Amino acid sequence: MKLKRYKRFFKEIWIKINFKKIFAEEITLQDLSTAASISSGTNKYRKIRNKIKGTENKLAKYLELQINEQEDFVIAKFLTEGTHTFDVQTVTFDNGSVDKKDENVYEIWLKIEQIFSYLKTNPKNEITTQDIKDALKVCPVRVHCNCYAFLYQGSQYRLDQLDASIYHCDIPATTWEKLRPDNLLCKHSYGVIRQINFYIPQITMSLKKYLGLTKK
Numbered sequence: 042m043k044l045k046r047y048k049r050f051f052k053e054i055w056i057k058i059n060f061k062k063i064f065a066e067e068i069t070l071q072d073l074s075t076a077a078s079i080s081s082g083t084n085k086y087r088k089i090r091n092k093i094k095g096t097e098n099k100l101a102k103y104l105e106l107q108i109n110e111q112e113d114f115v116i117a118k119f120l121t122e123g124t125h126t127f128d129v130q131t132v133t134f135d136n137g138s139v140d141k142k143d144e145n146v147y148e149i150w151l152k153i154e155q156i157f158s159y160l161k162t163n164p165k166n167e168i169t170t171q172d173i174k175d176a177l178k179v180c181p182v183r184v185h186c187n188c189y190a191f192l193y194q195g196s197q198y199r200l201d202q203l204d205a206s207i208y209h210c211d212i213p214a215t216t217w218e219k220l221r222p223d224n225l226l227c228k229h230s231y232g233v234i235r236q237i238n239f240y241i242p243q244i245t246m247s248l249k250k251y252l253g254l255t256k257k
């Protein structure tokens with residue numbers, strides 16, 4: 042069957058069309074915060090993980106806001122702990138001392154594009170706190186997590202297909218595809234995005250400081 046060769050290609054197209062149905066235009070944080078952006082499998086593990094470690098707003102820490110007004114974007118950065126600690130990272134030295142990396146930490150980046158353009162659209166030519174909060178949710182978003190799942194389970198590839206990945210990726214998921222056929226986000230990025238309302242005031246505050254809108 043010659044068609045077999047193209048099976049995966051068709052599958053990726055199908056996924057693209059399917060997600061395009063959900064995300065008609067540019068993808069925003071509001072879009073991604075729906076359960077549609079994660080496969081049931083990952084959602085299951087996320088729930089198990091939360092049982093052990095608490096929900097993500099207790100886990101992920103908002104780090105900072107990288108601001109580039111000239112290129113019209115901001116990047117909100119978060120830090121989260123991994124699910125497991127791996128023994129492979131335990132190193133025993135010749136003198137018998139043990140250097141154990143006792144936690145895996147992942148960084149999640151949410152890049153919000155066209156945000157300064159959006160903020161300029163206020164008819165009164167001023168920027169309110171609500172404008173910033175709205176902008177964070179309705180401007181185009183690009184996502185990145187530096188965990189292995191994000192790359193190898195196809196999140197980065199699929200997001201890139203939808204112009205929603207910070208970094209370009211042309212490697213579709215292979216091994217994990219059956220298990221995670223429709224993953225758009227890893228559990229870390231999904232965890233942050235799912236609870237984005239918890240973080241929005243913090244991100245808003247960073248931007249207000251930059252714009253000189255905080256009270257002295």
Ligand SMILES: [Zn+2]
Binds near residue numbers: 147186227228230
């Ligand atoms: Zn991740």
